[in-house]
Amino acid sequence: MISFRDATKVFGDGPRAVRAVDSVTLDVARGEIFGVIGYSGAGKSTLVRLVNALEPVSSGQVVVDGQDITILGEAELRRVRAGIGMIFQQFNLMNSRTVAGNVGYPLKVAKWSKQERQQRVSELLEFVGLADKARSYPGQLSGGQKQRVGIARALATKPAILLADEATSALDPSTTDDVLTLLKRVNRELGVTVVVITHEMDVIRSIAHRVAVMERGKVVEHGRVYDVFASPRAPATRRFVATTMRDRPSKDTLERLRHRHPGRMITVGIREGAGSGTDVTAALREHGVDGAIVFGGITEIDERPFGSLTLELGGDEAAIEALIADLRSTTDVHDLGTRDAPRDDPSAIIDGDPPEGSPDEHEAPDVDPYGFAVDAIRRHGGPR
Numbered sequence: 105m106i107s108f109r110d111a112t113k114v115f116g117d118g119p120r121a122v123r124a125v126d127s128v129t130l131d132v133a134r135g136e137i138f139g140v141i142g143y144s145g146a147g148k149s150t151l152v153r154l155v156n157a158l159e160p161v162s163s164g165q166v167v168v169d170g171q172d173i174t175i176l177g178e179a180e181l182r183r184v185r186a187g188i189g190m191i192f193q194q195f196n197l198m199n200s201r202t203v204a205g206n207v208g209y210p211l212k213v214a215k216w217s218k219q220e221r222q223q224r225v226s227e228l229l230e231f232v233g234l235a236d237k238a239r240s241y242p243g244q245l246s247g248g249q250k251q252r253v254g255i256a257r258a259l260a261t262k263p264a265i266l267l268a269d270e271a272t273s274a275l276d277p278s279t280t281d282d283v284l285t286l287l288k289r290v291n292r293e294l295g296v297t298v299v300v301i302t303h304e305m306d307v308i309r310s311i312a313h314r315v316a317v318m319e320r321g322k323v324v325e326h327g328r329v330y331d332v333f334a335s336p337r338a339p340a341t342r343r344f345v346a347t348t349m350r351d352r353p354s355k356d357t358l359e360r361l362r363h364r365h366p367g368r369m370i371t372v373g374i375r376e377g378a379g380s381g382t383d384v385t386a387a388l389r390e391h392g393v394d395g396a397i398v399f400g401g402i403t404e405i406d407e408r409p410f411g412s413l414t415l416e417l418g419g420d421e422a423a424i425e426a427l428i429a430d431l432r433s434t435t436d437v438h439d440l441g442t443r444d445a446p447r448d449d450p451s452a453i454i455d456g457d458p459p460e461g462s463p464d465e466h467e468a469p470d471v472d473p474y475g476f477a478v479d480a481i482r483r484h485g486g487p488r
């Protein structure tokens with residue numbers, strides 16, 4: 105549906121030039137929810153603005169629904185833009201118009217008749233659950249309701265693509281969930297391809313099928329959300345995953361755990377199929393080892409289970425070793441040792457450090473290039 109081919113956008117020139125989007129090659133499939141995540145200034149907004157040609161590329165190509173939009177004239181671009189809806193962090197509603205007036209505005213511009221407009225507006229308000237607010241003004245609505253109006257307006261002309269630029273960043277957690285659920289319905293029920301831009305990995309985890317991670321204008325990693333969560337490669341990706349998955353004990357938590365549970369502890373990755381919660385229970389039973397769950401969390405990504413459990417093991421030493429070896433054949437296991445003989449520290453994962461021996465071990469910065477300290481991510485990026 106959308107193809108970036110070596111797409112580059114440079115602002116300014118000479119030594120002050122900023123490569124906001126730097127040689128991005130990426131495909132967004134028809135009918136999917138595609139997430140783009142990155143810290144402030146990574147180039148996310150510029151990337152989506154290339155899709156509706158609000159910004160022209162400096163070089164490379166952007167192909168939308170089979171059409172190379174980098175070679176189109178203004179009149180043709182207007183037609184392409186009509187097939188693309190957009191929603192924003194600050195909603196961008198017209199305060200002097202009613203909800204119905206806002207939603208119907210694009211139809212007025214597109215010269216729909218009054219009767220057709222009225223019918224389409226009530227259909228849209230019904231879809232977003234605001235049928236009773238047609239005559240209200242934006243000032244009388246909550247943030248979540250305003251974003252619903254934004255979504256209804258973006259869908260008015262039946263676009264095939266919806267671009268959502270930080271659409272939930274101004275909303276509280278439960279309202280965010282409602283809006284994300286609505287975006288899922290837009291995708292599933294109306295077949296609209298949705299591109300979601302965000303700095304919150306929770307948003308990606310909740311709705312995206314695939315994700316691209318951006319850093320300094322480049323896509324540093326992309327793939328299915330489940331795969332990216334299960335084995336994040338780029339340091340930036342690991343930090344994003346750590347902000348949303350709080351299932352592994354941090355250094356401080358581990359210290360407290362060791363105090364309460366002096367025995368042998370392990371952290372076991374829980375995945376779909378092999379390495380599932382059921383497998384862990386079966387392995388414990390098979391090896392005659394007791395396992396007390398002392399920390400952890402399992403969530404769903406792309407409707408598949410994902411997370412980890414930290415267990416304190418009790419029983420015969422040899423049986424425990426055999427159990428760990430067995431679990432290691434199907435999933436990742438961190439052996440935390442005992443209080444008196446501590447081993448692996450799973451907070452290495454939370455800190456975003458690459459596992460030992462990985463190629464970018466020496467590249468993982470404590471502070472990202474935009475001065476966003478890892479500590480700050482931990483403090484402010486907690487679970488919603």
Ligand SMILES: Nc1ncnc2c1ncn2[C@@H]1O[C@H](COP(=O)(O)OP(=O)(O)OP(=O)(O)O)[C@@H](O)[C@H]1O
Pocket residue numbers: 115116122123124142143144145146147148149150151
């Ligand atoms: N119109 C512009 N003129 C000059 N520089 C720009 C312009 N738009 C964006 N930039 C620069 O391009 C880079 C990428 O910006 P962009 O807004 O795309 O990032 P972002 O990831 O969306 O961040 P944010 O979430 O803060 O908007 C930044 O360094 C920004 O300052």
